[in-house]
Amino acid sequence: MMKLFxxxxxxxxxxxxxxxxxxxxxxxxxxWVGTSRGWEPMIKIGLGLMVYVCxxxxxxxxxxxxxxxxxxxxxxRLVPIHPIYHILSALLFSTLTMVAVFAIAVIxxxxxxxxxxxxxxxxxxxxxxxxxxxxxxxxxxxxxxFFIMLLVYFSITVGAVVNIRGKAGVWVGIIVFIIITxxxxxxxxxxxxxxxxxxxxxxxxxxxxxxxxxxxVSVSSLGTGLGSFLFELVAAALLLWLMAxxxxxxxxx
Amino acid sequence: MKEHILHLQGxxxxxxxxKALDQVSLSIGxxxxxxxxxxxxxxKSTLMKIAAGLIPYEGNATVLGKPAGLESKAEVAFMPDRPxxxxxxxxxxxxxxxxxxxxxxxxxxxxxMLEFMNLRDRDRVSTLSKGMQERLQLTLTLSRRARLxxxxxxxxxxDPVARTRILDAIxxxxxEDSSIVISTHLVREIERxxxxxxxxxxxxxxxxxxxxxxxxxxxxxxxxxFKEVFAE
Amino acid sequence: MALEFDNNLPIYLQIMNYIKREIVTxxxxxxxxxxxxxxxxxxxQINPNTVQRTFQELEREEVVETRRGLGRYVTSxxxxxxxxxxxxxxxxIQRFITGMQELGFANKDIAAIIAExxxxxxxxxxx
Numbered sequence: 279m280m281k282l283f284x285x286x287x288x289x290x291x292x293x294x295x296x297x298x299x300x301x302x303x304x305x306x307x308x309x310w311v312g313t314s315r316g317w318e319p320m321i322k323i324g325l326g327l328m329v330y331v332c333x334x335x336x337x338x339x340x341x342x343x344x345x346x347x348x349x350x351x352x353x354x355r356l357v358p359i360h361p362i363y364h365i366l367s368a369l370l371f372s373t374l375t376m377v378a379v380f381a382i383a384v385i386x387x388x389x390x391x392x393x394x395x396x397x398x399x400x401x402x403x404x405x406x407x408x409x410x411x412x413x414x415x416x417x418x419x420x421x422x423x424f425f426i427m428l429l430v431y432f433s434i435t436v437g438a439v440v441n442i443r444g445k446a447g448v449w450v451g452i453i454v455f456i457i458i459t460x461x462x463x464x465x466x467x468x469x470x471x472x473x474x475x476x477x478x479x480x481x482x483x484x485x486x487x488x489x490x491x492x493x494x495v496s497v498s499s500l501g502t503g504l505g506s507f508l509f510e511l512v513a514a515a516l517l518l519w520l521m522a523x524x525x526x527x528x529x530x531x
Numbered sequence: 532m533k534e535h536i537l538h539l540q541g542x543x544x545x546x547x548x549x550k551a552l553d554q555v556s557l558s559i560g561x562x563x564x565x566x567x568x569x570x571x572x573x574x575k576s577t578l579m580k581i582a583a584g585l586i587p588y589e590g591n592a593t594v595l596g597k598p599a600g601l602e603s604k605a606e607v608a609f610m611p612d613r614p615x616x617x618x619x620x621x622x623x624x625x626x627x628x629x630x631x632x633x634x635x636x637x638x639x640x641x642x643x644m645l646e647f648m649n650l651r652d653r654d655r656v657s658t659l660s661k662g663m664q665e666r667l668q669l670t671l672t673l674s675r676r677a678r679l680x681x682x683x684x685x686x687x688x689x690d691p692v693a694r695t696r697i698l699d700a701i702x703x704x705x706x707e708d709s710s711i712v713i714s715t716h717l718v719r720e721i722e723r724x725x726x727x728x729x730x731x732x733x734x735x736x737x738x739x740x741x742x743x744x745x746x747x748x749x750x751x752x753x754x755x756x757f758k759e760v761f762a763e
Numbered sequence: 764m765a766l767e768f769d770n771n772l773p774i775y776l777q778i779m780n781y782i783k784r785e786i787v788t789x790x791x792x793x794x795x796x797x798x799x800x801x802x803x804x805x806x807x808q809i810n811p812n813t814v815q816r817t818f819q820e821l822e823r824e825e826v827v828e829t830r831r832g833l834g835r836y837v838t839s840x841x842x843x844x845x846x847x848x849x850x851x852x853x854x855x856i857q858r859f860i861t862g863m864q865e866l867g868f869a870n871k872d873i874a875a876i877i878a879e880x881x882x883x884x885x886x887x888x889x890x
Contacts, residue, residue, distance in 0.1 A: 281631045289619050353615050353625075355585055357632045358604035564810055695808075702805050722770055724810045743773045743813065752770030 282359065282367035286348070290340055294375055297340075301333045301382060309390050326386070333379045338430065341372030345431050349438060362522040369427055376423040384416070418507070425510055428517055429458055435521045462513060466506050535593075536561050536679050536710045537582055542590035544577050544734075551577040553734040554590070561678070562707040564724055566742075566753070567714040569731035570761050575714040576612055578731065579681045582712070583609035594679055605633065608677035610668050612684050616656045622667060623652040629671050641674035644700060662693040669697055673704045680711040687717060694720060722753040730760050774809060778817045783826060786837055787848045794839040797827060 305326055312322040345368040348354055354364060437451025537559040544552040552574045559565055569575050581588045584600045584607065594603035616625045622645070630636045645652070648666035650659075659667065669685060682701075686694045701711065702724060715721055722728075722742065730738035737760060742753060749756060768777055785791040797803075800818065804811040818835060821827040825843060829835050838844065863873050 284631075285617075285628060288624070289617065347617070351617055352585075352611050352613055353617060353628065356583060356604060356607075356609055356615075358601065359632070360601065562812070564812075698808050699805060702808065702811070703801075705801075705804075705811055719770070723768060723774060723808060723813075726810055726812050742810075743775060743816075746771065746773045750771055754770060 279359075279363040279367050279370075282354070282357075282363055283370055286344055286367050286371045289347070290344060290371075293340055294337075294378070297333060297336050298378060298382065301329065301379065304329050305382070305386055309386075330379060330383050334376055337372065337375040337379060338427070341368065341375060341427055342430055342434060344368050344371055345434060346438075349435075360522075362518065365431060365518060365521055368431065369424060372427040373420065373424045376427075377420055380416070380419055380423075421507065421510070425514060426459075428514055429455060429462075432458065432517045432521055435524065439524050462510070466509055534561070535559060536563075536595060537712070538591075538593050539578075539582075540591040542578075542581060542588050542592050544574075544581065544586070544588050550734050552581070552588070555731075555734070555736055557729060557736055557739060559679075559710050559712065559727075561710055563710045563726045564701075564705065565710065565712045566718075566721065566725040566728040567712055567731060568716070568718060568728055568753075568757055569714075570716055573731045574734040575731055576683055577734075579609065579683050579712070579714060580611070582679070583607050583611075583681055585609075605635070606678045607681060608672045608675040608679070609681045610672040610683060610685060612687075614656075614664060615668050615671055616664075618657045620656050621652070622650055622654045622656065625656060625667065625671060626652075626674075629674065633675055635676040637674050637676055640704070641670060644670040644674060644704075647700065648696060662689050665689050665697065666693060669700055673700060676706075676709075678709045680709065682711065682713045684715055685713060686715060686721060698724060718754040718757045719752075725753070728753055730757070732761065768807075768809075775813050775817045775820065778803075778807070778809070778814065779820055782817070782821060783847050783851060786826065786844060787851060791837050793837055793841060793844060795837045797835040797837060799834060 308322070308326055308329065312325070345365075348364050348368050433451045433455035436454045437448055440450045535558045537557075539558075540556050542552055542555045543550065555574075555578065567575050567578065577586070580586045581592055582594065582599055584594075584602075584604045588599070592599040594606050597603045597606070620628070626638070626641050626645075629641075630638055648663075648670060650663060650667055650670065654663075656664070656667070665685065669682070672680060672682065685697055685701075689697070698721065701713070705711065713721065713725075725742050727739065727741050728745070729736060738756075745751070745753060745756060751759075768774055782791070782797070786793075791797070797818075798806070800811050800814045803809075804814045807814075818827060822829060822835075826838055826847060827835055828838055860870075860873060863876075864870075868876070
């Protein structure tokens with residue numbers, strides 16, 4: 279699988295590096311402009327977050343395109359490797375790119391944003407964030423991106439299967455994605471009876487309703503706590519198996 | 532059945548109601564160069580994709596006794612009608628990819644062939660002309676020491692000079708332990724290198740015979756027979 | 764060897780005739796080495812098995828012999844080469860006679876015409 283990953287990486291490395299470079303430059307610019315003009319911290323952080331979200335979106339798109347190309351490439355499909363590795367390789371690629379964005383965000387946060395501004399923004403009140411909180415938040419973030427990409431890939435696969443019979447594939451894919459993300463959070467909430475809130479560790483869910491900065495920046499993992507995580511793990515395994523099946527049956531795309 | 536390199540029994544393939552292949556049965560022994568002849572849409576590509584383990588099918592298809600699919604991919608070198616290489620690659624990356632995934636890839640052979648075909652390592656695949664792309668595809672495919680080579684229209688749409696080089700390469704890398712199946716609709720240029728030919732019409736095998744037998748029996752060239760069989 | 768092959772007739776026969784010609788006309792001398800199957804197949808762009816069959820037939824006819832570990836060689840027996848020459852001549856003559864008969868010539872006329880045609884004093888043209 280790592281061999282596959284090597285080629286996934288080579289294919290898009292230029293794009294990835296440019297996006298990351300632009301991201302860093304943009305954040306630095308924002309920070310410099312914001313500080314010198316004395317903007318409110320909320321605005322500074324909010325705008326910064328928007329830029330991060332844009333970067334994530336680009337990564338999601340790149341990751342999706344990578345997966346689609348993997349499904350279609352003859353050179354790949356002829357390789358005597360179990361199809362599950364094509365999926366895993368693309369997932370690894372997407373996850374890594376998004377983790378890179380995260381990493382930049384974390385470094386950014388640690389270096390440039392005063393602690394007080396951050397806690398105010400996250401509406402933590404008097405709660406203290408421990409190192410453990412941070413670690414689980416990051417880990418859950420990573421898992422969240424992995425899981426979301428998996429859902430995206432799953433929807434793409436379903437769309438591709440449908441595409442054989444007609445051009446409805448793209449729409450089917452989108453609908454499937456919407457359905458399945460909602461299904462999973464629904465099931466998760468019913469089983470575990472937890473509604474997320476920004477104060478719980480393990481969620482990276484950021485909202486800022488009142489300020490002028492656009493809200494509902496939900497980079498959320500769909501669930502909180504250990505129970506949900508296990509559920510998602512099981513769901514992921516199931517979805518992976520479901521995806522590998524049509525590809526193993528030598529899907530024609 | 533183990534002596535056969537490729538064996539199909541009652542293989543069919545449907546596409547949205549249309550039968551691309553209809554109960555096809557055939558056997559190909561080792562050391563043979565076989566022509567798979569038919570007009571466009573006769574099912575040649577489909578047959579090759581099945582043998583290459585790319586698509587699902589009904590019936591029995593085995594390569595060296597292994598069912599066509601994941602297990603057989605390592606024994607088969609397939610050159611499809613679509614480019615095998617991803618367009619972002621350079622020639623040397625395409626070569627490396629083959630080397631990374633196929634234990635039977637012969638890098639020396641590849642190097643020789645690249646020279647023979649006038650291809651340079653650092654060329655970008657996307658900038659190659661059609662003829663050069665074909666040569667690259669052929670290099671990637673023939674540089675493997677596979678037991679079964681499947682070439683889908685290797686000389687279609689290619690200038691006569693490239694065509695000769697391609698035929699030369701095929702003959703030079705011929706091996707008694709493996710077999711080559713070449714699909715084409717350009718019969719005249721290539722019929723001399725075939726041991727046997729298979730005529731595929733509308734998904735059915737209508738003729739399978741040794742070429743020299745056909746010539747003695749009918750006193751006609753394969754090309755003439757082709758015209759007769761596929762006349763509208 | 765720039766050779767035009769007729770795809771309507773078995774190729775191995777055509778190669779056999781070609782090689783016999785080369786031997787008879789002296790381009791391939793008695794005891795000369797013959798190209799290997801691969802070399803010939805590549806040169807003529809012909810299926811190797813066809814070339815193999817050609818060689819097998821030539822060996823059967825004792826026109827060509829295999830020396831273990833060394834390759835294939837034209838027979839060193841001059842008598843054999845003479846025999847081939849006669850055989851090829853015989854084919855030509857037979858074809859000529861049949862052709863002439865089809866044109867309506869009687870056998871003794873054919874003989875006379877030939878005598879005249881190869882006579883040095885007369886240019887080889889039919890009257």
